[in-house]
Amino acid sequence: MKIVMSLYPAPEGGAPDELLGCAENALGLRGWLESEGHEVVSTAARELDDLRGHLEDAQVLVTTPFWPVYVDQGVFEAAPGLELVLTAGVGSDHVDLRAAADWGILVAEQTGSNVVSVAEHAVMQLLALTRNYLPAYQQVVDGRWDIGEIAQRSWDLERKCVGIYGAGAIGQLIASRLAPFDVETLYYKRHRLDHASEQVIGARYARLDEMQARCDAIIITAPLTPETENLFDREVLAGMRRGAFLVNIARGGIVDRDALLEALESGQIGGYAGDVWYPEPAPSDHPWRQMPHHMLTPHYSGTTIDAQVRYAADTRQCLQAWLAGRPIEEDHVIVQDGEIVGGAYRAAFGA
Known part of the structure; x- marks a missing residue:
């Protein structure tokens, strides 16, 4: 299984271990995922052309809201095998939810983490x-x-x-x-x-x-x-x-x-x-x-060190469930089985 993580870049001079949400530290999940035999690519690339090579054989995309990539139709076309998009944080409006539903992709976020x-x-x-x-x-x-x-x-x-x-x-x-x-x-x-x-x-x-x-x-x-x-x-x-x-x-x-x-x-x-x-x-x-x-301020309110610990842990739980073939907890799910099902999104999109 190939998992691509699209995360913010590490600060100049390198990232301390507790800065889980940056591309360098990959939510603290790289060691666990690779020990289970999965390929992990963690990148701060913002342009689709720079991501295309990583996405073409990926099954999972993990991304933080709005940074560094917008998950739109172009991303889905570049990742024909994509099955799951996980937001490491709260708010999945950086994902084209209708397109995700049309492609049959599961979209989930880390409800309550920040x-x-x-x-x-x-x-x-x-x-x-x-x-x-x-x-x-x-x-x-x-x-x-x-x-x-x-x-x-x-x-x-x-x-x-x-x-x-x-x-x-x-x-x-x-x-x-x-x-x-x-x-x-x-x-x-x-x-x-x-x-x-x-x-x-x-x-x-x-x-x-x-x-x-x-x-x-x-x-x-x-x-x-x-x-x-x-x-x-x-x-x-x-x-x-x-x-x-x-x-x-x-x-x-x-x-x-x-x-x-x-x-x-x-x-x-x-x-x-x-x-x-x-x-x-x-x-x-x-x-x-x-x-x-x-x-x-820059968009950092939900990215405190404490919040990163929570959304990294929740991302791991979502991945553990999905990789084991179990359902992701319902309150995390935004798009499933071709439908927008998540709370306010469902009502707003008339789903």
């Missing part, structure tokens, strides 16, 4: 926006000391209204993490939580129009589907409270690129944070890099 990591990142970025943290830090680096300049865009989080759009596992954990700040939290998800669950996370159900009218900040945690693509467009951004913050730790394509830039320049949106872009990796001239009042 929930804590991404939720903590979202709270950190909301606090950074609210307290105007990065400009304050930059003053220190630049040798300046202008408290008034920083304080004029700095607030407390207490008693603010925060919306969470797409409150799955990550969104619900964000709500729980925000509760000690004494905020009012609204949430939206396709299927409303029961009353007891709402009490546990301290949030009340609301649709997007209510969030626009009432929220001082909205955190996007929804998957990227045809339903959510460019959802936060000019109309939605214009309908938000003037000066409200937007945090996106879901997918860059949920927010209209140019509309966001305009909303920040006009002051309609007070600040934007997140670590997701489109495309990824973001080119050096991506307009979001230079827009005002942003606190963006």
Whole structure:
């Protein structure tokens, strides 16, 4: 069995052993797989032409979300024997799910492996926006000391209204993490939580129009589907409270690129944070890099050392089951037997 791993490159100077998710360390699975007689190719190549030679006789492709390769029709054509695509992480929208279904390929991801990591990142970025943290830090680096300049865009989080759009596992954990700040939290998800669950996370159900009218900040945690693509467009951004913050730790394509830039320049949106872009990796001239009042990071929120341990272990479990001819656990599966079956993807694609 040939298993190709498409992973991010090791940092310059080499990778420490705990950096499991890089191509050099191959999720820590190379030794086990090769001892079982399987061929393992781990690469950070981004272009299909550079991958083609590896893919042509591969049965399994393991990849991290959006980096380094998009798994589209071209990849499937280059890998006629491909049977399984595993996302080492959460979110399989970098895979053409309809094409995977048409090719009869099983697609699975590591459900829950980075929930804590991404939720903590979202709270950190909301606090950074609210307290105007990065400009304050930059003053220190630049040798300046202008408290008034920083304080004029700095607030407390207490008693603010925060919306969470797409409150799955990550969104619900964000709500729980925000509760000690004494905020009012609204949430939206396709299927409303029961009353007891709402009490546990301290949030009340609301649709997007209510969030626009009432929220001082909205955190996007929804998957990227045809339903959510460019959802936060000019109309939605214009309908938000003037000066409200937007945090996106879901997918860059949920927010209209140019509309966001305009909303920040006009002051309609007070600040934007997140670590997701489109495309990824973001080119050096991506307009979001230079827009005002942003606190963006590269897409690393779900790639902490702790998260890598979890998604590497889950990837191993999926491979162990599949290689032994057993079903992969149902909550990991996105595409199976020619159908899109995974949660939000199934509903959004009308499967």
